[in-house]
Amino acid sequence: MVFDSLAGAVGNTPLVRLRSLEPGGVEIHAKLEWFNPGGSVKDRAGLQIIRESVEKLRGRTLIDSTSGNTGIAYAWIGAALRVPVALVMPENVSEARKRIVRAFGAQVIYSDPLETSDGAIRLARQLVREQPDRWFYADQYSNEANPRAHELGTAREIWDQTGGRVTHAVVGIGTGGTIMGVGRGLRARNRRVQIVAVEPAEALHGLEGLKHMPSSIVPAIYKESELDRKLSIPTDAGWDMAERLARDEGLFAGHSAGAAAFGAQLVAREIAERGETGVVVTLFPDRADRYIAPA
Template sequence: MEISQDSQVLKSLESLGQFVGATPLFEVQHLSPKPSVKIFAKMEWMQFGGSVKTRPAYNIIKGALKSGELGNGKTLLDASSGNTALAYATIGARLGIPVTICLPENASWERKKLLKGLGVNIVYTSKFGSSDESEAKAEEMYRNDPDKYFLANQYGNENNWMSHYQGTGPEIYGALGDQITHFVTGLGTTGSFTGITKYLKEQKPDIKAIGLQPDGALHGLEGWKDMETAKVPGIYDKAVVDEIKHVDTYDAYDLIKETARREGLLLSPSSAANLKGAIDVANEIDSGVVVTLFPDNAEKYSEIIKSLF
């Protein structure tokens, strides 16, 4: 029996699974404010695609191929401020799946260059509209030509948070178990927060889940959302949130320098912001284990790094 082209694509995708997830857990040894509080972070850039967004992109594509929504020459379409677009692009290039991304025009030149190099068709939206306008544009394009596109819809696709519920959460709990007292991460698509928190609370209900937000609508933390002014993602589960904390962009940028000098890591702004949130939590408790994510490193942020060092 002849194997269909789409079956071969799915088989190729599944062979990539060994390069998705299973990222190391890094102990932040010199920036925790108290010896009685340990801080750990998942180094999410150490997987195919180079960021935490590899997990949901892989899961979304896998689900769509299995359901038949993607394949038969369809183009994957979505809105993204950067890392999810790159994850779609790397997986799409590997599998021969065309990718179109609606991207705010003020995305970094490095992201634009990488996406073009990976063969992505970029549809730019206004730099004043953020990811919300890009999301609306992707929805419009899909409505106008539904036979051409598979709308991945990372903000509303259940396979986003499920990738963390099935992968990242078990990896964290498998490494640290009941030692974990707090989980802290930024809110963007909210997939990582929702999925990881749901899993951890099933294992240990008294774990505190703290969502991080920028301290205003105008901020420099790419991928983060100010929930009071932005469109709230459909996958966001407010019921699992124990507390919301705000992080100042400048504090995060300062921490990039300090983390480089004291921990030997060059972090992205969002990773540094997650670490700042974890340190703030550590300052407020007497003892415990605080876990966060490092979504990516500084490789795609040369303009910011040049300004800091």
């Protein structure tokens, strides 16, 4: 395949069956989003947001708050499509992430680590307020291009890859963009598909990329009324499942993927206990490589 730029390689990720997690009669499949060029699901939202922003930039630098994967997506897509990018990140993001985004030429501004990702949101808003002629605020938390990327892309792919058999989608909430878009895209094809969100059980958690909504700034794009259900997953359950996926499936999945798989298995077991069949699809945002600290 030949692409005009690497941006053409975003999406169309593989769907892989997770037989080791399946109870009898229910299939579990995972969409492996680390196959995107930037290594995470956030390439989809990043690309859609940048594409829809280009006309509005008028010489300004695109700025957004991020704890990592969105930053990497903006940084490489910005380089590929020649859009200047600045990122506001909590200072405790991993050294690897800092180096990756700098390699693509993105400008990095650090926010107070004790204020977590909400602190980065507040700092980005403040910078844009102070210098509206300098910054174009992409705002992944409020930008409808974020869920749209998944409604147009991810959902269609899941539908095609399961031959329209998907019955449940189990997806983690970060900005909420993935689950909102996947939900809308699947429901447009089959009203009965169940949309199940996975969120960290605790406010202080270790499931990077996921947001504990009750203690966070709730993103404007996140509409809880569109969910059928929300599962609270403890950090340890997500981490243990990530280790199991590596051992049993050869999938070196990140912690948020572990939590999503844990949730998918929970849903699959309930379906099996009711004596029904189903096709549960979950989504693995990134690979565990991203969380290995340099020695």
